[in-house]
Amino acid sequence: MQRRLHPLRALKAVLRLTWVELKLFVREPTTAVFVFAFPVALLFVMGEIFGTRGDSDLFFRGFEAMDYYVPAYFALVAASIGVIMLPAHLTGYRQGGVLRRFRAALVPMWIVLGAQVAAALVLAALGAVLVWFFGWLVYGVSRPADALAVAVAFIVTTVCFAAIGALLGALLPAPRAAQGAGLMLFFVMLFVSGTGPPTEVMTSLMVTIGEWLPLSHAVLAIQDAWLGFGWNSTALLILAAVALAASLGALRAYRWK
Amino acid sequence: MTPSETVIRVEHLRKVYKHTIAVEDISFDVGRGEIFGLLGSNGAGKTTTVECLEGIRRADGGSIRVLGLDPQRQASALRGRVGSQLQESRLPDHLKVWEALELFAGLAPRALDWRELLNAWGLAEKRSSSFASLSGGQRQRLFVALALVSDPEIVVLDEMTTGLDPAARHVAWELIEEIRDRGATVVLVTHFMDEAERLCDRVAVVERGRIVALGAPVALIDEHAPELRVVFTAGDRDVGWLAGLDHVRAVTQGGPRVTVHGDGPVLALVAAALVERGMVPRDLRVERPSLEDVFLGLTGHHVED
Numbered sequence: 001m002q003r004r005l006h007p008l009r010a011l012k013a014v015l016r017l018t019w020v021e022l023k024l025f026v027r028e029p030t031t032a033v034f035v036f037a038f039p040v041a042l043l044f045v046m047g048e049i050f051g052t053r054g055d056s057d058l059f060f061r062g063f064e065a066m067d068y069y070v071p072a073y074f075a076l077v078a079a080s081i082g083v084i085m086l087p088a089h090l091t092g093y094r095q096g097g098v099l100r101r102f103r104a105a106l107v108p109m110w111i112v113l114g115a116q117v118a119a120a121l122v123l124a125a126l127g128a129v130l131v132w133f134f135g136w137l138v139y140g141v142s143r144p145a146d147a148l149a150v151a152v153a154f155i156v157t158t159v160c161f162a163a164i165g166a167l168l169g170a171l172l173p174a175p176r177a178a179q180g181a182g183l184m185l186f187f188v189m190l191f192v193s194g195t196g197p198p199t200e201v202m203t204s205l206m207v208t209i210g211e212w213l214p215l216s217h218a219v220l221a222i223q224d225a226w227l228g229f230g231w232n233s234t235a236l237l238i239l240a241a242v243a244l245a246a247s248l249g250a251l252r253a254y255r256w257k
Numbered sequence: 258m259t260p261s262e263t264v265i266r267v268e269h270l271r272k273v274y275k276h277t278i279a280v281e282d283i284s285f286d287v288g289r290g291e292i293f294g295l296l297g298s299n300g301a302g303k304t305t306t307v308e309c310l311e312g313i314r315r316a317d318g319g320s321i322r323v324l325g326l327d328p329q330r331q332a333s334a335l336r337g338r339v340g341s342q343l344q345e346s347r348l349p350d351h352l353k354v355w356e357a358l359e360l361f362a363g364l365a366p367r368a369l370d371w372r373e374l375l376n377a378w379g380l381a382e383k384r385s386s387s388f389a390s391l392s393g394g395q396r397q398r399l400f401v402a403l404a405l406v407s408d409p410e411i412v413v414l415d416e417m418t419t420g421l422d423p424a425a426r427h428v429a430w431e432l433i434e435e436i437r438d439r440g441a442t443v444v445l446v447t448h449f450m451d452e453a454e455r456l457c458d459r460v461a462v463v464e465r466g467r468i469v470a471l472g473a474p475v476a477l478i479d480e481h482a483p484e485l486r487v488v489f490t491a492g493d494r495d496v497g498w499l500a501g502l503d504h505v506r507a508v509t510q511g512g513p514r515v516t517v518h519g520d521g522p523v524l525a526l527v528a529a530a531l532v533e534r535g536m537v538p539r540d541l542r543v544e545r546p547s548l549e550d551v552f553l554g555l556t557g558h559h560v561e562d
Contacts, residue, residue: 009366016363020356027351027387097346104311104341105407106332107364 010111017115022122031085036127038080039073040134042195047139059198063227067142070135071150071226072195075157075218077127081120082161083168083185087178090116090169099254109254113166113247120162121155128154145228153221153236160214160239163246170253189215194223214242261288264324264411264442265310271318272305279305281466284319289410292433292443294457296450296548298560302466303446304344307413310444311341324410337366340409342400344416344446350389354380354399357388358406365407374402377432393420398429405436412436415446430456448560450548460548462555469555474548482550487517487527489538496536502526 025031043066050065060068093099102112135141144150172178190196192210199207210216221235265287272280280302287293295303308314309321312328312335321327326334348357358371375381378398383391391399397417404412414433418426433456437443447453453460454474462470462477470477484506490513500508504526505519517527524543531538552560 013364016360020352020360023356024349024351093349096348097343098348100313101343101346101348101403102364103313104343105361105364105403106312106336106339108333111364 010108013107013111014114014118017112018118018122021115021119025085025119025123031089034080034084035077035123036130039076039127039131042076043069043073043131043134044138047135051139059200061199061223061227065198066135066139067227068198068223069195070132070141071144071223072219073131074124074128074150074154074222075193075215076190076195077131078120078124078154078158078161078218079189079215080186081124081127081158082163082165083189084179084182086116086120086162086165087168087172087182088175090166091172091178092175094169094254095174109251113250113254116166117159117162120165121158124154124158144226146225146230149225149231150222153218153225153232156236156239156243157218157222160218160243160246163243163250164214166250167246167253170250189213192216194219214239261290263287264289265293265444266322267306267310267319268321269319270306270309270316270321272302272309272314273317278466280309280316282319283461283463283466283468285461285468285471287442287444289442290437290440291458292437292445292456294453294460295444295446295463296448296453296457296460296552296560297463298448298556298558301463303463304415306463307341307415307444307446311339311413313341337368337407338410340404340407340412340441342397342404342412342414342417344419346400348388348399350387352388353385354388354391355384357399358402361403362406367408368406369408371402371406374405378402379428394422394425397421398425401429401432409441411442411444413444413446416448417445418447418449418452426452450552450560454548462552464556470551477551478546478548481554482546483520484546485519485521485523486544487519487524487541488544489515489531489541491515491536491538494536496531499527499530502530 046069047066050060059065099112103109132141168178168182172181188209192202192206193213193215194210195215202210217235217238221232221239224230224232224235263286265285267286268284270280270283271278283302283306285293295306297303305314309316310323310328312332315329323335324338328335328339355371355375358375362368362371375384378401380395380398380402383395388396388399397420401414401417404414418429421429430452433443433445445453445457457474459471459473460477461468470481472480491510492513496510496515497508499505499515499517502523504521504523505517507518509516509518517523519527528541531541549559
C-alpha cells in the first residue's frame, strides 16, 4: 500500500509537470509575446525617448536611463507571467476540468502549483536574459553591481508574482475575466511602479498607489542590487510576505473549489 | 455471483448543492471484481455519487469507504488505487496524447506501460496529436486510458461511451470486460440501458438522488417487468386454449399472428403444449422485457426525458 508521497517522488512529479508546462507555453505563442516581446519592446521605446544620456541627476536615481530600466524590466517580465499568463492559464485549467483530473489522480494541489512556480522561474529567467541582452546590444548596458543580490531579488520577485498568479487563477471566474483583470492590473502597475515614467516625475498619489502594489517593491529590490545600493531588505521582506500569503491563499482557495 | 470482499461501501450518502439536493440518500456495496452500474437520467445524482467516491467532492452526509479508506481523509493512501475517467473534463489543448499518458503514468505510484494502453485503446496513430485535435470518441478513449495507467484496483467510468459511434461502443464494451478480467472492479455510470444490461453484474437504478432498484439486470427484469411475450404464427388455427396454461395471462390473436402474454417458463410451456397438439411453428420466439421496461415501470419515464 502507498503511504505519503516520498519527497523525491514529489520533486520528480513537480519537474515532470514543469517540463510539460514549458512545452505548452512554447506552443501558445500569444502568451510568449507578452512575456518575452513586450518588455523588450517597451525597453526599446524608453531607450529611444531617453537614450543613454545621463544628462540629469534628477531622473533615474542619478544613473543612465537604460541602467535604470533594464533591471526594472526584469521585474516586469515576472509581473507579466504572474498577472497575465498564469491567471488565464489556471482559470482555464479549473474551468476545463484539468484540475479535477489531477485531483482524481490524487495529485496534491501543491505539486500542480509548484510546477507553475518552477515554470514561471524558467520563463522569467529567459525573459530577463533577453531584456539584458537587448539592453547590452543596443544601449551598451553593462553588468550588475552585485549579481548574487540581483539573482536572489529576481527569484523572490518571480515566486511572489507566480503565487499571486495562482491566487488570481483560483479567484477569477473564467479565462476571459482573468485576461481582462490581469491586463488591467499589469498596466496600472506598469505606470506607477517606476517601470513607466521614472519615479522622480510621478505625483505623490501615483507613488502611493505604487507602494501598495508589489511591482514597485520588486523593481526596487532588483534595481538596488543592480545599481550597487546592495540588498533592499524592506522590499525583499514585503515580497516574501506577499508570496507567502498568496501561496497559502491559493492552496486554500483551490481546496474549496 | 458469490459473495466476495466489499471494496466500496456507501451508506446514506447525501450531497446538497446550493439549492438542489443532488443525492438524497444512496447506499450500496460493490464487491471485488464486479462490474457495478449506476443507471439513471441526467441529473439523477449518479455523477455526484461517483465524484464523492473519487474524493473530488465532499459528502454532506453518510459515509463512504473505498478499499476500507475514507476518500477524503485518507486520500494519499488511495493514490493510484482508483482510476477515474471523469465526465466532461478536458486536458490542455496543446498537450499531445503521448505526453498526457506519460505525465499521468509518471504521477502514479505504480504505472502500467502506457504504450500498451495506447495500442489497446486504438490511439497509437494519434499518439502525437494534440488534445484539441481529437474527436469526441478519441478523447473518451484517452480518458479511459488515463484512468487505467496507474493500474488501479477500482476503475470508475462515467458515461464513457457517450459520443462513441456504435462500432466503437462495442469495442469499448469488450475492453471494459477486459478491465474486469484483469482483476479490477468497475463502477460504470451510464444512461444506456443496453450497456448496463450487457455489462453489469449488478445495477442500481438512480432516480432523484435515490436508488429505486438494485440487483442483477435479470433479477430486476424478473421483479419489475416480469411479462414475457411469446410470439408465433398459427395460420387459421384457433389457439385460444393456450390461455388455460399455467403462467399464461392472456392470448391475443391478430390474423395469423399470435401473442401469448405470460411470465417465467411460459415459453417452454407454450412450446410443449403446441407440440403436443401437433403444431410446430417455425417462428416461435420469446420477446423479453429489457432494463428499459424496468426503468419505465419504476420511474414512469424514459431515460432520455
